[in-house]
Amino acid sequence: MFNSTNDSWLFTSESVTEGHPDKVCDQIADAVLDSILEHDPRARVACETVTTTGLVLVMGEITTTSYVDIPHIARETIRRIGYTGSQFGFDADSCAVLTSIDEQSSDIAMGVDCSFEERAGETGFHLGAGDQGMMFGFANSDTPEFMPLPITLAHRLTRKMAEARKLGEARSFCPDGKSQVTIRYEGNRPVHIDAVVISTQHHAEATLEQVRDEVEDHVIFPILAGDLFDSQTKIYINPTGRFVIGGPQGDTGLTGRKIICDTYGGFGHHGGGAFSGKDPTKVDRTGSYAARHIAKNMVASGLCSQCEVQLAYIIGVSHPVSVTVTSFGTCEKYSDEFLSKLVRSKFDLRPDAIIERFDLMRPIYAQVSNYGHFGRPELDLPWERLDAVDLF
Numbered sequence: 001m002f003n004s005t006n007d008s009w010l011f012t013s014e015s016v017t018e019g020h021p022d023k024v025c026d027q028i029a030d031a032v033l034d035s036i037l038e039h040d041p042r043a044r045v046a047c048e049t050v051t052t053t054g055l056v057l058v059m060g061e062i063t064t065t066s067y068v069d070i071p072h073i074a075r076e077t078i079r080r081i082g083y084t085g086s087q088f089g090f091d092a093d094s095c096a097v098l099t100s101i102d103e104q105s106s107d108i109a110m111g112v113d114c115s116f117e118e119r120a121g122e123t124g125f126h127l128g129a130g131d132q133g134m135m136f137g138f139a140n141s142d143t144p145e146f147m148p149l150p151i152t153l154a155h156r157l158t159r160k161m162a163e164a165r166k167l168g169e170a171r172s173f174c175p176d177g178k179s180q181v182t183i184r185y186e187g188n189r190p191v192h193i194d195a196v197v198i199s200t201q202h203h204a205e206a207t208l209e210q211v212r213d214e215v216e217d218h219v220i221f222p223i224l225a226g227d228l229f230d231s232q233t234k235i236y237i238n239p240t241g242r243f244v245i246g247g248p249q250g251d252t253g254l255t256g257r258k259i260i261c262d263t264y265g266g267f268g269h270h271g272g273g274a275f276s277g278k279d280p281t282k283v284d285r286t287g288s289y290a291a292r293h294i295a296k297n298m299v300a301s302g303l304c305s306q307c308e309v310q311l312a313y314i315i316g317v318s319h320p321v322s323v324t325v326t327s328f329g330t331c332e333k334y335s336d337e338f339l340s341k342l343v344r345s346k347f348d349l350r351p352d353a354i355i356e357r358f359d360l361m362r363p364i365y366a367q368v369s370n371y372g373h374f375g376r377p378e379l380d381l382p383w384e385r386l387d388a389v390d391l392f
Contacts, residue, residue, distance in 0.1 A: 011183055016158060019081050023253075024248060026258065026262075028049045032277065033045045036068055039066035040065050041361035043063065044064070045061075046278055050254055053248060055096050058097065060101060070101075074097045075092045078090075081175055090249050129315055129317055129318070131273075138309075146300060149190045152375060155372050156223045161179070162177075171203075171206075174200070174201035192230075194233065196220060196224065196235050199238055201244065220235065255277055273288075275288065288373075292373075296374075297389050301390075303334075304328075306330045307327055325339040
């Protein structure tokens with residue numbers, strides 16, 4: 001996202017709390033993945049989840065030497081989120097948990113286990129990509145985390161909503177909720193928080209006035225107080241007036257339906273592949289992490305103020321078929337073509353090389369299944385480290 005003029009423009013991003021039905025599914029899928037990787041780092045996992053009133057369905061393709069209690073994992077995840085009573089129409093103890101699990105297709109496994117290059121007689125190319133597709137990584141200079149400001153603030157608001165609920169500060173809050181933040185830019189500089197939307201599920205006996213007071217006191221003002229937030233910022237809290245029926249009772253949830261929340265809030269492109277429930281041989285996940293790492297380090301080096309990296313893979317082939325860097329005109333020294341060639345020469349983007357570089361065959365995924373996979377300074381995520389700045 002780049003504006004070559006000094007024109008004023010608006011951009012909006014959203015986030016959801018951990019009790020949102022789609023995010024319930026992402027968290028269950030990644031909790032299953034983590035549990036399997038803890039016992040079998042070489043497992044192949046493609047786990048997806050559906051939730052609705054009183055029901056969780058865990059399904060997918062899993063090949064592993066270990067055994068994990070999927071219903072127990074699902075219930076403990078739901079309990080941690082906060083669905084622990086019948087008043088929600090969905091709770092950890094009474095919901096049904098069904099499973100439908102097969103092994104990974106042997107046709108797919110053949111290409112992943114032994115890459116096209118290795119079958120052609122080349123050495124050093126062990127894993128092939130688990131699917132075809134394109135992945136994007138993005139970074140800009142909006143925030144210290146090199147993330148776009150709209151999605152950064154939206155995530156901070158939803159995390160604060162969950163924290164205030166769990167600490168008992170906001171007594172009206174229930175697990176489901178959303179935030180939305182609109183930022184006004186002048187050129188490429190964020191100058192004002194134009195609008196904020198908070199929708200939180202609440203207990204039936206809570207009044208709208210109580211909900212709005214708690215949102216303002218415990219969420220909006222603590223998070224947004226600063227130069228960009230002022231009396232001109234438009235605030236909308238539960239704009240329908242009532243939000244009692246929520247979570248899986250209010251809307252069916254599905255793994256992978258919040259991929260824009262997971263990444264850059266729409267500020268950069270997205271290839272369409274979800275992350276949650278997928279083991280590291282899936283390039284939807286590893287390719288996106290590698291692309292983010294490159295883009296972030298490039299911006300942090302000062303080479304450009306915005307950067308997007310696209311990778312594209314073919315199933316069963318180790319090397320990406322394309323590597324494209326776009327600096328949106330913010331790199332004064334070099335062309336995007338030169339930057340693309342530089343990345344190809346400096347980074348090994350084979351799936352097994354990415355896995356080794358970031359040590360991905362371990363249970364680290366449940367922690368990023370909500371509030372974004374990128375720009376998380378509270379977590380030591382290997383793809384977020386600034387360890388390649390000197391290369392640029």
